[in-house]
Amino acid sequence: MYHKKLRYASKVAAIEINGYLKRNYAILLEVLGNNKTQIKVYRNLFEKKGFRFKYHTHFHVNSKGKTFFYIYDIAWMEFSDDEILIVRRI
Template sequence: MNFKNCHSASAIKRNVVFEFDTGRKTKPIPKRKNKKVMEERKCLECGEPLRGRADQKFCNDLCRNAYNNKKLGKSSKYIRKINRILRTNHSILKDLNTENKTTIPSKKLEKENFNFNYHTHYYKTRNGKVYFFCYDQGYLKLDSNRYLLVKKEDI
């Protein structure tokens, strides 16, 4: 095989490339004119320079979590508060409704700190009775001191 040294000073000066097996000269590879200048990317949270993937936004998981927690901020705090109340109400109804249909005194719900102001949805029957639900657990006020607890099966 006929190998020529492509790193010789004359080849570099003239910007000529040799093919190894034939020894023929080939055209020089033109340099790009519209080369994109890569801007330095910085972490959205701490401002540190990023290394790695082109679509990377954060330098680590701590910065990503901190950024997203700040972004969600106060509005998600309100939502978390309501979801906590709904989960508590659901848990109370589920614990008291051991069967799929149970009648209990209203003092039991009050004792468990059930919050009657929060529910996920309601169901109005043809008779005009209104069942309030926290997810799949519901209740109907029968009279001033009794509630009917039910579980909705079909979702």
């Protein structure tokens, strides 16, 4: 019984996280637009749309020490305290 409850809790958590990732990806796509590969926007735009910064699929630290957080093929980097750079990997 204990293990069954534990498995159920893990499935629920995975479904919840996947929902956050989908929502974040949709927000990134909306802000980026169809034809652009990168854009710089203000952080408060993401906060208004309900973006959750702690949920991402992976990250990359470039040669300059900047960290890019990815959700699938779209990344964001905190450019400054107020601005965020969004980049689509081609």
